[in-house]
Amino acid sequence: xxxxxxxxxxxxxxxxxxxxxxxxxxxxxxxxxxxxxxxxxxxxxxxxxxxxxxxxxxxxxxxxxxxxxxxxxxxxxxxxxxxxxxxxxxxxxxxxxxxxxxxxxxxxxxxxxxxxxxxxxxxxxxxxxxxxxxxxxxxxxxxxxxxxxxxxxxxxxxxxxxxxxxxxxxxxxxxxxxxxxxxxxxxxxxxxxxxxxxxxxxxxxxxxxxxxxxxxxxxxxxxxxxxxxxxxxxxxxxxxxxxxxxxxxxxxxxxxxxxxxxxxxxxxxxxxxxxxxxxxxxxxxxxxxxxxxxxxxxxxxxxxxxxxxxxxxxxxxxxxxxxxxxxxxxxxxxxxxxxxxxxxxxxxxxxxxxxxxxxxxxxxxxxxxxxxxxxxxxxxxxxxxxxxxxxxxxxxxxxxxxxxxxxxxxxxxxxxxxxx
Ligand code: EPZ
Numbered sequence: 001x002x003x004x005x006x007x008x009x010x011x012x013x014x015x016x017x018x019x020x021x022x023x024x025x026x027x028x029x030x031x032x033x034x035x036x037x038x039x040x041x042x043x044x045x046x047x048x049x050x051x052x053x054x055x056x057x058x059x060x061x062x063x064x065x066x067x068x069x070x071x072x073x074x075x076x077x078x079x080x081x082x083x084x085x086x087x088x089x090x091x092x093x094x095x096x097x098x099x100x101x102x103x104x105x106x107x108x109x110x111x112x113x114x115x116x117x118x119x120x121x122x123x124x125x126x127x128x129x130x131x132x133x134x135x136x137x138x139x140x141x142x143x144x145x146x147x148x149x150x151x152x153x154x155x156x157x158x159x160x161x162x163x164x165x166x167x168x169x170x171x172x173x174x175x176x177x178x179x180x181x182x183x184x185x186x187x188x189x190x191x192x193x194x195x196x197x198x199x200x201x202x203x204x205x206x207x208x209x210x211x212x213x214x215x216x217x218x219x220x221x222x223x224x225x226x227x228x229x230x231x232x233x234x235x236x237x238x239x240x241x242x243x244x245x246x247x248x249x250x251x252x253x254x255x256x257x258x259x260x261x262x263x264x265x266x267x268x269x270x271x272x273x274x275x276x277x278x279x280x281x282x283x284x285x286x287x288x289x290x291x292x293x294x295x296x297x298x299x300x301x302x303x304x305x306x307x308x309x310x311x312x313x314x315x316x317x318x319x320x321x322x323x324x325x326x327x328x329x330x331x332x333x334x335x336x337x338x339x340x341x342x343x344x345x346x347x348x349x350x351x352x353x354x355x356x357x358x359x360x361x362x363x364x365x366x367x368x369x370x371x372x373x374x375x376x377x378x379x380x381x382x383x384x385x386x387x388x389x390x391x392x393x394x395x396x397x398x399x400x401x402x403x404x405x406x407x408x409x410x411x412x413x414x415x416x417x418x419x420x
Pocket of ligand 1: 126165
């Protein structure tokens with residue numbers, strides 16, 4: 001198993017281009033199952049999660065072809081309606097095939113995702129609302145066995161604005177009979193992107209960007225070309241890389257409005273930025289101060305940036321309090337950061353961070369995707385050569401991370417490490 005060796009403290013300069021959003025492309029790829037016409041997607045990021053969902057579709061009979069930056073997904077000859085445990089266990093987002101399968105084929109056999117490192121992550125909101133739309137759902141031998149005589153539009157009120165449930169139900173409603181209204185839906189930019197993609201295919205979705213989405217069922221979808229939005233979480237990670245290394249870098253390929261909550265928080269800490277249509281440039285990085293932040297659904301501060309912010313908090317003046325409200329087990333990076341010299345105490349779902357502390361290299365272990373990003377940021381700031389193990393977590397969500405950081409000036413080596 002490979003490890004990264006990051007030589008710090010790093011000084012970065014120049015520009016970094018973010019990739020297209022993994023969390024936008026995962027539901028978009030699942031949505032290809034809705035159509036018997038080809039879908040052409042541009043600039044799919046080379047990531048393990050993207051490979052997994054493509055593999056899932058291939059196992060169902062989808063034909064995938066590549067031409068330069070274009071990936072074509074042809075779901076005209078789907079012959080299996082199953083997402084097996086082998087693939088679902090490696091990526092929970094596999095549950096997103098359920099809506100398209102029920103919508104087009106009226107059946108689906110999808111492994112229950114089970115818990116994961118960051119929390120229990122049930123799918124009750126997905127299932128309860130598919131039942132309201134006319135699906136009959138049985139949980140059997142670790143699988144969701146779902147069938148229907150045809151999903152029917154109705155009013156759905158989500159008990160929590162779940163990202164995955166909003167996406168799954170929206171996809172299920174595209175070919176359903178009549179009108180579906182989803183209230184209290186999630187507002188994340190990836191939901192809007194999915195809706196724009198589906199509309200380009202011929203779906204009739206309105207209320208995009210609001211908490212009430214309306215979908216009028218259609219009979220057929222058409223061939224379409226699409227490119228997803230830039231990855232806001234990757235952009236936020238590089239923004240924090242700039243701040244933690246006190247480097248005036250520019251992050252390109254991102255709509256800054258997707259990062260309002262993150263930028264407001266960083267500005268409160270003392271950072272200054274210049275915003276363009278598709279870039280954020282760091283203008284001021286010195287004398288950053290402590291912050292109090294709670295994660296919440298969009299437009300609030302994203303849980304996917306909590307770990308990275310927490311790492312930055314170890315380097316600023318004062319006591320920061322960072323509260324995680326979305327997932328119950330998302331502080332696994334804390335003991336690792338403390339091993340580097342951070343002073344972080346956990347109290348319930350809050351982390352109390354005393355800053356600034358000098359970080360010094362030590363071997364550290366990745367536990368999940370964003371926690372791993374936080375450790376890489378810490379290693380950039382730490383003195384000495386920090387070995388980062390279990391980097392396969394990073395490969396799920398950060399395309400060409402090493403190359404991008406190297407291009408910015410970081411000194412990073414990859415070596416094979418022990419199987420820990
Ligand atoms: C999406 O996960 C993202 N994944 C996550 O990104 C992100 O952290 C999360 O949204 C929150 O923003 C993808 O887009 C592929 P949720 P999702 O359903 O859809 C509870 C990353 O690092 N809940 O909004 O699974 C759930 O347990 C990741 O890229 C239920 O109780 O998130 C959690 O506490 C990880 N019942 C909360 O809601 C349900 O049926 C938010 O989950 C569904 C969710």
